Amino acid sequence: MSDPLRPVAVSAEQLPPRSKPSNYPEPFASRMAGREKRALGDVFGLANFGVNLTRLAPNAVSSLRHAHSRQDEFIYVLQGHPTLHTDHGRTLLGPGDCAGFKAGSGDAHCLRNETEETVVYLEVGDRTPGDQGSYPDDDLRAVMLNGQWAFQHKDGTPYP
Template sequence: MSEKPTSKNAEGVFEPFHVSRVPWVEFSRGERFGLRYRHLSSFGGASQIGVSMEVLEPGRQANQSHYHLLEEEHVFILEGSLTLELGAQVYELSTGHYVCFPAGQKVGHAMINRSQAPCRYLVFGNSHAGDVAIFPETGRVDVKLMGEGYRKSAVIEYWEGVDVGQQGRPDETA
């Protein structure tokens, strides 16, 4: 198994690099979802802040509407335009626009390119091993620490299913 390419030199130092050295990764799901991205931060050796340069083609949506409880995301539009759905609000973003999705802001966000040209933007964020992501449209809850997803409708009360009767008591006759 080969190592992912990075900007690390022979001495183990991560050096500056041109973004063209970072390989593109393609994501697609059906006709609706899909984008290309270059994960700049991992190429540069980052372990705490994530930075990706993404390209969203016309007619595509980047991700399902979602929000994070512990991770924060920032988006800066470099070129082109896209539509941001932020809860019930809709915003048209173009070159020079910036938006932050603070951790714990319980409003789903989704980016859709409804223009006729690709939109290129930077995404910044802090990865958190214990993050929980909520997907309002589907009720999905992703628990990163466990690598699993659940239905929000599957909520149970703390004591549900627990026998709260008398536990075996120590023998009082001894």
């Protein structure tokens, strides 16, 4: 039975962006300046996977370069030409290009907008319990606890 409080369809661009630009603790959160996400899946109450419409201003990044232990991720570029940074190097993407990141592969990845035009893409990730994130370029690791990310230094010390 459908939920009468949830919409059947929406205009993605008309949804408000997330109020908090990043879940990362400082000094990492401020590095996400210029990134704007609209949580499309949440509008419909999706519980098994999330979908975000993400916009990157010039020189913005999608995230810290990271890999998930249990979460598959997929991106599809709608506008602009982001550069995908992975363990294999840099790959220039454009509209219609997509990339996927299998859980547990260890291939750390992020998108960077190294152009003067706005980049827009869809990102899809599952919400598998017990997921962990590793960040090879930063003193950070993440553990999914009760649906929320808990961030720690690589030595296990929690961030405040």
